[in-house]
Amino acid sequence: MDRELLRTVKLATKNHAGVLFRRAVRHLPHIVAVTALVAAAPRLSTLLTAAVGGGGMGWARVVPCTALFVYNCACQYVHENTYALVVSTENITLNAYMGNNRPMLVTNTLFRVGGAAILLSNRAADRRRAKYQLIHTVRTHRGAHDQSFGCVTQEEDDAGEVGVSLSKELMVVAGEALKTNITTLGPLVLPISEQLRFLATVVLKKVFRADVKAYLPDFKLALDHFCIHAGGRGVLDELEKSLKLSPWDMEPSRMTLYRFGNTSSSSLWYELAYCEAKGRIKRGDRVWQIAFGSGFKCNSAVWKALRTVDAAGLAPGDNPWMKEVDMLPVDVPKVAPIDESSYQIPN
Structure with a gap:
């Protein structure tokens, strides 16, 4: 059974999650489904259960855009000495907005269809053949705050067209969620020196009422690679500035947004695949995945590479970037002229 699972999961890298529906899932006791921005009907969990014929434990947890929380659930609650399959998807075709409300048109331009299976x-x-080990997970949910709860909503416009609306407060909400998340994650990964600097500024502000700027720890001292949810250019720009990351650090996220668009929770795995295709992953490296979702949620996962990934040994079907990785990165301008000659206006 183990050999068939590994062989099928390798195929899944080539064909995304579809090949798993009929073969490997029949041997898996736990299946975790992560749906798109807005869940479909029937949901992915229902389709997966039908695909396996009700085999195994038959449970599926659907949490839009929060795959990292699902990984934590899978690790905490599944039985010992077993497997769990996580299927992460985005299918914006279900929620294409056909109206003229500008805040609701943004999702049409950002989101794309994508998927990954882990x-x-x-x-x-399995440690000797595993690629990564999950070290830490931190989940932040700010749904108790009205501004956070309402920044991403599905609603009808004045004409009755249904779509997803993104509020102007989204960047502020995302920043607050990230701040709360890294406050919890920091003590788990940062060296003592960075923790002491952060604590010193807190004491100065809270105890001595000193007018000092809050100290932002240098996460690059503890983490080697950053896979930030490719939600949009504005989000990536803000996080690059806030976390003091370099263009090299942001490259996987920016190229994923450029090449595949916003594929929700699966974008994190396109970004990790980019790091592998570029030959960046070395044994012992730590990867920080940061995901955002409506609600508003911010989730972090830290993975440790158990072996070096040989980019030269990756076949085109083993990684979605292999056919074009040598041409990347490319410069993506903030404003690009539209070539009107490439469009034909219908009569």
């Missing part, structure tokens, strides 16, 4: 194992025997 096989998790808590079997000790």
Whole structure:
């Protein structure tokens, strides 16, 4: 059974999640489905259950845009010595907006169809062939705040057209969620020196009422690669500035947004695949995945590379970037002229 699973998961990298529906999922006791921005009917969990014929434990947890929380659930609650399959998708075709409300048109331009399948194992025997080990997960949910709760909503416009509306406060909300998240994550990953600097500024502000700027720890001292949810250029620009990241650090996220668009939770795996295709992943490296979702949620996962990924050994079907990785990165201007000659206006 193990050999068939590994062989099928390798195929899944080539054909995304579809090949898993009929073969490997029949051997998996736990299946975790992560749907798109807005869940479809029937939901992905229903389709997966039908695909496996009700086999295994038959449970599926659907959480839009929050795959990292699902990974944590899979690790905490599944039985010992077993597997869990996480299927992460985005299918914006279900929620294409046909109206003229500008805040609701943004999703039509950002989101794209994408998917990824990740096989998790808590079997000790799988460590020698696993690529990564999940070290930390931190989930932040700010739904109790009205501004956070209402910044991303599905609603009808004045003409009755249904779409997803993104409010102007989205960037502020995302920043607050990230701040709360890294406050919890920091003590888990940062060296003592950075923690002491951060604590010193807190004491100065809270105890001595000093007018000092809050100290933002240097996460590059503890983490080697950054896979930030490719939600949009504005989000990436703000995080690059806030976390003091370099263009090299932001390259996987920016190229994923450029090439594949916003594919919700699956974008994190396109970004990790980019790092692998570029030959960046070395044994012992730590990867920080940061995801955002409506609600508003911010989730972090830290993975440790258990082996070096040889980019030269990756076949075109093993990684979605292999056919064009040598041409990347490219410069993406903020404003680009539209070539009107490439469009034909219908009579």
